[in-house]
Amino acid sequence: MVAVSEPFTLARQRPESRRPSTTLLRKLMTSLWPRIEPLLAQVQKPARYIGCEDGAQVPAHAPGKVAWLLVYPDAYEVGLPNQGLQILYEILNERGDALAERSYAPWVDMERLMRHRGIPLFSVDAHRPASDFDVLGFGISAELVYTNVLNCIDLAGVPVRAAERGPEHPLVVAGGHCAFNPEPLADFVDAFVIGDGEEVVGDMTEVIRGWKASGRTAGSREAVLRELAQVTGVYVPSLYDVEYDGPFLRAVVPRYADVPEVVEKRTIADLADWPYPKRQLVPLTEVVHDRLNVEIFRGCTRGCRFCQAGMITRPVRERPADQVRTMVTDGLRRTGYDEVSLTSLSSADFSGIDGVVAGIINEPANCGQVSLSLPSLRVDAFTVGIATEIQKVRRTGLTFAPEAGTWRLRQVINKLIREEDLYGAVESAYSQGWRRVKLYFMTGLPTETDEDTLGIARLARRCVEIGRRHTRGASVTASVGGFVPKPHTPFQWFGQNGVPELLRKVNLLRNDLRRERAVQLRWHDPKATLAEGIASRGDRRIGAVIEEVWRRGGTFQEWTEHFDLSLWEDAMASRGLSVEWYVTRHRRDDEVLPWDHVRAGLHRDFLWQDWQDALREHGIPDCRWTPCYDCGVCTGYGIEHVVASPTPPAGGSQGTGQDLSRGDAVPVALLPVGGRA
Amino acid sequence: MRLRVRFVKLGKVRWTSHRDVARMWERAFRRVRLPVAYTGGFSPRPKVSFGLALPTGCESLAEYLDVELASDLDGPVEALVPRLSAALPTGVDATAVGALEAGAGSLQELVTSCTWTVELPGAGSGDAGRLVREVLDAGALVVTRERKGRPVTDDLRPAVVSLTVAGTTPAGAVLEAELETQPRGVRPGELLAALEPSIELGLVRRTHQWIERDGARWEPLPPQATDAPHAEARAS
Numbered sequence: 001m002v003a004v005s006e007p008f009t010l011a012r013q014r015p016e017s018r019r020p021s022t023t024l025l026r027k028l029m030t031s032l033w034p035r036i037e038p039l040l041a042q043v044q045k046p047a048r049y050i051g052c053e054d055g056a057q058v059p060a061h062a063p064g065k066v067a068w069l070l071v072y073p074d075a076y077e078v079g080l081p082n083q084g085l086q087i088l089y090e091i092l093n094e095r096g097d098a099l100a101e102r103s104y105a106p107w108v109d110m111e112r113l114m115r116h117r118g119i120p121l122f123s124v125d126a127h128r129p130a131s132d133f134d135v136l137g138f139g140i141s142a143e144l145v146y147t148n149v150l151n152c153i154d155l156a157g158v159p160v161r162a163a164e165r166g167p168e169h170p171l172v173v174a175g176g177h178c179a180f181n182p183e184p185l186a187d188f189v190d191a192f193v194i195g196d197g198e199e200v201v202g203d204m205t206e207v208i209r210g211w212k213a214s215g216r217t218a219g220s221r222e223a224v225l226r227e228l229a230q231v232t233g234v235y236v237p238s239l240y241d242v243e244y245d246g247p248f249l250r251a252v253v254p255r256y257a258d259v260p261e262v263v264e265k266r267t268i269a270d271l272a273d274w275p276y277p278k279r280q281l282v283p284l285t286e287v288v289h290d291r292l293n294v295e296i297f298r299g300c301t302r303g304c305r306f307c308q309a310g311m312i313t314r315p316v317r318e319r320p321a322d323q324v325r326t327m328v329t330d331g332l333r334r335t336g337y338d339e340v341s342l343t344s345l346s347s348a349d350f351s352g353i354d355g356v357v358a359g360i361i362n363e364p365a366n367c368g369q370v371s372l373s374l375p376s377l378r379v380d381a382f383t384v385g386i387a388t389e390i391q392k393v394r395r396t397g398l399t400f401a402p403e404a405g406t407w408r409l410r411q412v413i414n415k416l417i418r419e420e421d422l423y424g425a426v427e428s429a430y431s432q433g434w435r436r437v438k439l440y441f442m443t444g445l446p447t448e449t450d451e452d453t454l455g456i457a458r459l460a461r462r463c464v465e466i467g468r469r470h471t472r473g474a475s476v477t478a479s480v481g482g483f484v485p486k487p488h489t490p491f492q493w494f495g496q497n498g499v500p501e502l503l504r505k506v507n508l509l510r511n512d513l514r515r516e517r518a519v520q521l522r523w524h525d526p527k528a529t530l531a532e533g534i535a536s537r538g539d540r541r542i543g544a545v546i547e548e549v550w551r552r553g554g555t556f557q558e559w560t561e562h563f564d565l566s567l568w569e570d571a572m573a574s575r576g577l578s579v580e581w582y583v584t585r586h587r588r589d590d591e592v593l594p595w596d597h598v599r600a601g602l603h604r605d606f607l608w609q610d611w612q613d614a615l616r617e618h619g620i621p622d623c624r625w626t627p628c629y630d631c632g633v634c635t636g637y638g639i640e641h642v643v644a645s646p647t648p649p650a651g652g653s654q655g656t657g658q659d660l661s662r663g664d665a666v667p668v669a670l671l672p673v674g675g676r677a
Numbered sequence: 678m679r680l681r682v683r684f685v686k687l688g689k690v691r692w693t694s695h696r697d698v699a700r701m702w703e704r705a706f707r708r709v710r711l712p713v714a715y716t717g718g719f720s721p722r723p724k725v726s727f728g729l730a731l732p733t734g735c736e737s738l739a740e741y742l743d744v745e746l747a748s749d750l751d752g753p754v755e756a757l758v759p760r761l762s763a764a765l766p767t768g769v770d771a772t773a774v775g776a777l778e779a780g781a782g783s784l785q786e787l788v789t790s791c792t793w794t795v796e797l798p799g800a801g802s803g804d805a806g807r808l809v810r811e812v813l814d815a816g817a818l819v820v821t822r823e824r825k826g827r828p829v830t831d832d833l834r835p836a837v838v839s840l841t842v843a844g845t846t847p848a849g850a851v852l853e854a855e856l857e858t859q860p861r862g863v864r865p866g867e868l869l870a871a872l873e874p875s876i877e878l879g880l881v882r883r884t885h886q887w888i889e890r891d892g893a894r895w896e897p898l899p900p901q902a903t904d905a906p907h908a909e910a911r912a913s
């Protein structure tokens with residue numbers, strides 16, 4: 001039997017008096033700062049809790065304004081740079097009928113003190129208690145933070161289970177990539193936002209404003225949620241019944257006729273309309289990605305079959321180059337940063353990227369030396385050329401992501417990088433003064449054999465040999481992560497490798513590279529990969545598992561020092577759920593998947609066909625520059641790619657220089673649309 | 678050309694670290710486009726040096742930094758004070774700027790002592806007076822700390838230049854202490870904890886840094902018009 005810790009509760013009014021008393025109101029309007037500050041001498045990194053960032057806002061609360069508390073459910077230094085949260089923060093605060101403040105998961109030391117002193121979750125902007133807000137809006141980008149979401153809801157003084165909330169409680173909303181499989185959190189979240197949030201937060205505000213104005217009477221919570229379910233891109237899980245057939249899902253069906261059977265994602269058509277953040281937050285203390293970040297495009301159509309981000313954010317929408325330049329120049333001047341990252345899923349694919357980069361580096365208005373970083377999926381001399389242009393001084397390390405060790409397996413995952421492309425890129429990197437190359441790989445991929453796994457070692461070794469021709473100290477770091485199949489990708493049907501199999505593969509590599517001093521092997525903990533697998537493709541029954549892990553103290557599961565697989569395994573066992581069934585089992589083609597009623601625009605037939613192509617080792621090129629495969633996104637939503645150039649940079653749609661431009665010759669046979677989806 | 682800047686650190690921002698403050702200044706210098714000189718080599722750094730680190734959580738009216746410029750300034754150096762303050766976060770403000778003579782020593786070498794005020798929450802002036810007498814009467818105040826994995830003992834008593842009860846506030850008594858910084862900077866919290874390990878301190882604020890040589894004593898920068906607390910402190 002599990003010892004269940006008493007969940008944290010704030011002093012709450014009795015049920016019969018639903019209207020807050022005036023003294024309570026007065027108490028709620030007060031900043032908690034005088035009670036928070038005395039704790040700061042006792043915690044690590046107290047600057048996590050002070051706010052005061054450049055760009056922070058202290059908005060005035062008012063009865064006519066919907067108050068959003070945007071919560072990033074991880075440590076401040078990880079959450080602060082999150083661009084999605086910053087964008088919504090600005091958009092909401094620009095509205096006359098809304099306001100937004102921010103909060104981050106308090107670290108365990110702070111949480112302990114807060115619970116001890118009865119201090120609830122608070123905003124870092126004005127240090128207001130969570131109960132001052134109408135909405136708690138979570139941005140969720142990784143599955144292992146799910147227990148932190150529950151912890152933050154509880155710290156806010158709100159019942160963790162949505163069914164137990166009343167009109168006095170804020171609405172709990174969640175968005176971000178993880179919302180594309182909302183089911184594991186369905187018991188705890190009132191409404192999910194699927195897709196781009198820029199427009200939908202406005203639509204939601206209008207609905208919630210009415211609820212607030214009506215005085216949040218008894219029973220009104222159900223009504224406002226029902227109304228929110230009408231907004232495109234919003235999913236309200238409590239309005240759906242889940243039917244099971246043994247361990248399998250039979251269907252997820254709406255309980256009312258006006259609730260959509262399938263929730264379609266929201267997509268903004270043109271990034272140029274949304275030049276946010278306009279005032280990126282500049283933190284006072286160290287955070288990850290501590291630099292100016294400018295999003296240059298959203299979406300990716302390279303079609304890497306393992307990549308959920310690429311699949312769910314289609315189509316490609318580029319920001320106009322002029323707007324990029326203005327955002328960079330203004331941003332640098334305002335923030336005082338000397339580093340800017342042009343962000344997207346593969347920034348070297350941006351039309352005319354070389355010109356944009358040169359423009360930024362040579363812009364006289366940018367004070368002093370500006371360094372630039374460019375996450376890229378391309379592996380070719382073109383990319384190295386840009387990197388060389390960018391990093392005139394600090395040429396320490398350059399990163400490539402071949403993802404798999406052999407050409408065969410790279411065709412399976414549709415990462416069409418030939419060996420000679422990689423060697424060419426590595427050759428030009430070392431010859432231009434770089435000393436260290438980092439290579440990213442995955443293991444546990446579909447159809448992977450030991451020859452593929454050992455291909456990782458072979459590639460790394462070969463890169464060192466190439467490097468030695470240029471510098472004696474050449475070294476290569478090979479990072480290997482266990483593959484977790486994600487919803488809405490062609491690999492959603494694939495059975496993930498279990499812990500022993502991943503460990504075996506890691507050990508194959510370790511043995512093979514034991515004597516190779518110049519190759520540093522790094523690997524991700526296979527146990528964390530397993531826990532991520534439970535949550536990634538889980539259904540509604542996984543909610544109870546998440547709750548139990550949380551009740552047993554399992555927060556900050558993304559952090560090695562706090563991660564504990566046994567909590568997850570015990571919770572699965574105590575619910576009679578099989579880890580094998582959820583994680584390592586291959587799904588059947590006729591199986592109802594837990595996220596089938598949430599749509600990223602991709603036809604299920606397209607994904608299934610792509611999965612079959614993967615098994616046949618067929619790659620397909622990028623549809624940005626070649627004929628469309630009718631995956632469903634552009635056609636279904638009446639939107640299209642927004643790209644400035646009809647041809648890929650430096651030729652070759654995979655950025656490899658090879659001619660893959662004849663999309664119609666690619667073996668994609670499309671099944672009729674509108675079958676079982 | 679080298680400039681010396683005095684600045685304050687007050688309010689919520691006191692919870693940032695010494696390194697955080699260094700980064701704030703680097704960004705502020707770029708925002709006002711100060712032509713800061715950079716080190717050469719593999720990873721160029723701006724040539725800025727800070728004085729004695731202020732412990733996280735303390736306020737200060739007397740922080741200093743020296744910055745080396747690659748070219749001379751166009752206007753008078755005092756004009757930088759408001760420009761820098763506008764480019765810095767709330768709570769960090771420049772209060773004085775002066776040009777340094779060639780060959781002027783570094784802050785780390787020059788500063789010999791600091792004056793601090795320390796709030797003792799809940800303590801009356803009687804309790805505070807007793808504490809002061811105990812410190813002053815102690816022959817030695819020995820603390821043991823870890824250095825490079827080995828315990829080292831220090832006697833803090835010789836570092837106490839002066840210690841008085843400066844007054845009382847509704848929150849409690851306030852002590853004023855002047856503590857030496859050579860051979861190492863003694864912090865007020867550490868001194869009082871040597872006497873009473875469980876002592877709870879309120880706000881600790883550095884009010885002055887002093888340079889003493891050959892019997893004379895001065896601050897790293899003279900008070901300036903923009904520098905109200907220092908002008909007052911000097912007048913009193």
Ligand code: SF4
Pocket residue numbers: 301314315623624627628629630631632633634635
């Ligand atoms: S609909 Fe066609 S062009 Fe649009 S993302 Fe899908 S495959 Fe590409």
